Amino acid sequence: MNNALTLLGLLRRQPSYGYDLKHAYDRYFGSQKPLAFGQVYSTLARMIRDELIRALGEEPGAGPDRKKYEITPAGQDRVQQWLFTPDVPSQTLQSDLFAKTVVALLVDDDADRLLDLQRAEHMGRMRELTRLKHEGDLLQVLMCDHGIFHIEADLRWIELTGARLTQLKKELLSA
Amino acid sequence: MKTTPTIPALLSVRNVHKDFGPTPALRGIDLDVHPGEVLAVMGPSGSGKSTLLHCMAGVMPPDHGTVTYTRPNAPEGSVEISILGEAARSALRLSEFGFVFQYGQLLPELTAVDNVTIPLLLAGTKRREALRKASGLLERLGLAGQGEKLPGELSGGQAQRVAIARAMVAEPAVLFADEPTGSLDSLAAENVLTLLLELVREVGTTVVMITHDPRTAAYADREVIVRDGMIGAGHRVAA
Numbered sequence: 209m210n211n212a213l214t215l216l217g218l219l220r221r222q223p224s225y226g227y228d229l230k231h232a233y234d235r236y237f238g239s240q241k242p243l244a245f246g247q248v249y250s251t252l253a254r255m256i257r258d259e260l261i262r263a264l265g266e267e268p269g270a271g272p273d274r275k276k277y278e279i280t281p282a283g284q285d286r287v288q289q290w291l292f293t294p295d296v297p298s299q300t301l302q303s304d305l306f307a308k309t310v311v312a313l314l315v316d317d318d319a320d321r322l323l324d325l326q327r328a329e330h331m332g333r334m335r336e337l338t339r340l341k342h343e344g345d346l347l348q349v350l351m352c353d354h355g356i357f358h359i360e361a362d363l364r365w366i367e368l369t370g371a372r373l374t375q376l377k378k379e380l381l382s383a
Numbered sequence: 384m385k386t387t388p389t390i391p392a393l394l395s396v397r398n399v400h401k402d403f404g405p406t407p408a409l410r411g412i413d414l415d416v417h418p419g420e421v422l423a424v425m426g427p428s429g430s431g432k433s434t435l436l437h438c439m440a441g442v443m444p445p446d447h448g449t450v451t452y453t454r455p456n457a458p459e460g461s462v463e464i465s466i467l468g469e470a471a472r473s474a475l476r477l478s479e480f481g482f483v484f485q486y487g488q489l490l491p492e493l494t495a496v497d498n499v500t501i502p503l504l505l506a507g508t509k510r511r512e513a514l515r516k517a518s519g520l521l522e523r524l525g526l527a528g529q530g531e532k533l534p535g536e537l538s539g540g541q542a543q544r545v546a547i548a549r550a551m552v553a554e555p556a557v558l559f560a561d562e563p564t565g566s567l568d569s570l571a572a573e574n575v576l577t578l579l580l581e582l583v584r585e586v587g588t589t590v591v592m593i594t595h596d597p598r599t600a601a602y603a604d605r606e607v608i609v610r611d612g613m614i615g616a617g618h619r620v621a622a
């Protein structure tokens with residue numbers, strides 16, 4: 209999740225203090241990991257530098273917490289661009305797991321075990337999200353579901369790869 | 384959940400084998416189910432999950448190995464299910480176990496509420512009392528006013544909730560479920576599972592639930608994987 213663009217998107221609603229922005233962020237997105245104030249203000253500083261936002265009603269010497277921030281037209285464009293540019297489906301985990309599996313087979317180590325460990329880890333996370341989901345409001349339900357469905361996709365890949373290890377090893381070793 | 388020496392497993396499976404003619408379905412299963420836990424049994428199609436459940440629940444005897452059932456409040460009275468005869472197994476199933484399957488388990492000619500009363504009537508409960516309990520449970524499962532419908536007049540999710548009511552109405556010590564949400568869409572499956580788990584936690588029923596679906600398994604306390612008639616290694620999940 210892109211915190212900077214998310215904050216910028218929230219600023220599109222109305223000019224806000226850093227404090228209010230942080231709380232809006234935490235309310236919608238931060239139930240698992242609230243933003244630190246420091247992170248909010250450093251992000252805001254960067255966005256000022258990039259002219260995506262500007263500070264309103266500057267009092268000389270006032271700290272960042274005394275300023276209200278407003279989105280600029282360039283910031284508006286940036287949000288639009290973010291909203292309507294689809295994300296590349298995340299490949300980091302899959303490619304790492306893929307690499308580990310292939311290497312394990314190549315060095316004749318236990319690829320099955322590696323997949324089992326990953327599966328157990330994924331199941332543990334899924335259980336945790338399932339629990340969280342049933343404690344929260346609809347917003348939290350949707351957020352947990354998003355995580356749950358992604359984990360499910362990984363698990364399917366793990367299961368299928370596990371079933372194909374023998375074949376995969378044969379192909380790797382003959383290549 | 385971890386094995387603690389003081390509380391014996393509710394169900395203890397040791398070196399269980401089962402062949403169907405030339406096909407080995409179970410090849411040395413060891414498994415402990417602890418009182419109060421919800422266990423998911425996962426694994427590929429044909430790996431032996433249903434066969435395992437049938438052996439554990441006394442639906443069929445294993446060829447080799449033992450299945451021991453020990454009620455938590457009566458540890459001296461453990462029963463070796465695997466050596467019981469047909470009649471004794473059937474009596475045990477009736478008094479201690481509940482069952483939910485994927486579909487087709489309700490008697491089509493009986494109304495929903497009558498279906499739910501069956502286990503109570505078989506156990507000797509008076510009809511009026513059985514009806515009262517059954518209606519109460521149906522209401523609890525969000526089926527108020529649906530009790531007089533026939534199974535054919537219910538949606539899949541509703542029928543599955545009736546099946547759960549029937550499985551739970553006699554407050555069994557163990558609920559065995561084979562793909563209980565297998566025929567439902569995501570949201571219906573979720574509703575059924577949530578209700579099921581609320582109920583079992585309240586009654587203190589232990590659950591053994593077969594599922595292909597990781598999202599369903601995530602409702603359990605832990606999962607085991609059956610592969611080629613054996614329990615896969617490395618699936619212990621930290622408590």
Ligand SMILES: Nc1ncnc2c1ncn2[C@@H]1O[C@H](COP(=O)(O)OP(=O)(O)OP(=O)(O)O)[C@@H](O)[C@H]1O
Nearest residue numbers: 403406407408426427428429430431432433434435
């Ligand atoms: N009554 C039976 N007669 C003959 N073979 C059987 C019988 N029941 C099961 N088998 C065989 O035993 C093996 C295990 O079957 P089982 O039904 O336990 O698998 P499963 O894991 O439940 O599969 P699924 O996920 O498809 O329900 C399979 O090879 C199956 O063909």
Ligand SMILES: [Mg+2]
Nearest residue numbers: 432433434561
């Ligand atoms: Mg089966």
